[in-house]
Amino acid sequence: EPEVTQTPSHQVTQMGQEVILRCVPISNHLYFYWYRQILGQKVEFLVSFYNNEISEKSEIFDDQFSVERPDGSNFTLKIRSTKLEDSAMYFCASSDGSLSYNEQFFGPGTRLTVL
Amino acid sequence: GDSVTQMEGPVTLSEEAFLTINCTYTATGYPSLFWYVQYPGEGLQLLLKATKADDKGSNKGFEATYRKETTSFHLEKGSVQVSDSAVYFCALSDRSGYSTLTFGKGTMLLVSP
Numbered sequence: 001e002p003e004v005t006q007t008p009s010h011q012v013t014q015m016g017q018e019v020i021l022r023c024v025p026i027s028n029h030l031y032f033y034w035y036r037q038i039l040g041q042k043v044e045f046l047v048s049f050y051n052n053e054i055s056e057k058s059e060i061f062d063d064q065f066s067v068e069r070p071d072g073s074n075f076t077l078k079i080r081s082t083k084l085e086d087s088a089m090y091f092c093a094s095s096d097g098s099l100s101y102n103e104q105f106f107g108p109g110t111r112l113t114v115l
Numbered sequence: 116g117d118s119v120t121q122m123e124g125p126v127t128l129s130e131e132a133f134l135t136i137n138c139t140y141t142a143t144g145y146p147s148l149f150w151y152v153q154y155p156g157e158g159l160q161l162l163l164k165a166t167k168a169d170d171k172g173s174n175k176g177f178e179a180t181y182r183k184e185t186t187s188f189h190l191e192k193g194s195v196q197v198s199d200s201a202v203y204f205c206a207l208s209d210r211s212g213y214s215t216l217t218f219g220k221g222t223m224l225l226v227s228p
Contacts, residue, residue: 043218
């Protein structure tokens with residue numbers, strides 16, 4: 001069964017460093033998303049991406065964040081200069097957009113720890 | 116804006132007990148409602164959904180009914196198993212089809228033999 005994959009499963013970085021979180025969405029999907037969950041808090045939407053551009057982003061997704069689909073399979077989230085408060089679980093999701101209720105398929109997440 | 120409120124966890128039950136996890140929502144319009152489940156070490160998986168009022172979503176013995184009058188979508192299961200131990204997330208999206216999901220905080224369920 002097709003699935004969304006994410007790498008790495010756990011990333012530890014120093015404050016101020018750049019990190020790139022990687023996702024491989026399901027191959028025929030057209031819509032891509034990043035969400036995050038700070039420990040003990042809600043899963044929060046960050047950004048959605050369609051047709052090689054951002055279609056929607058939340059207030060969390062400031063200038064420190066960027067997304068890219070560098071090739072036909074990967075979808076990346078870059079944090080330019082990490083802060084302590086960026087420590088969270090980051091989930092990638094994708095959907096094919098064919099269903100009116102927008103079923104999204106999620107990856108297992110990358111746990112980012114900023115020291 | 117849209118929001119989802121779930122009961123706090125963890126919920127601790129013995130095997131074969133009845134499960135209810137409460138979920139209420141605030142949204143403009145008529146959202147679609149979802150329950151996602153996250154097993155240890157895995158991603159979020161769609162458990163069930165309901166796209167309009169009075170719809171009942173069901174899967175793997177779990178059920179939830181879309182109650183517009185009480186803005187609720189409570190998750191129930193008649194007899195839980197140890198393998199149901201996981202974190203359960205209630206979520207909504209608006210009816211545009213490609214919109215983002217708004218999640219609750221998640222409720223951890225622990226089932227003991």
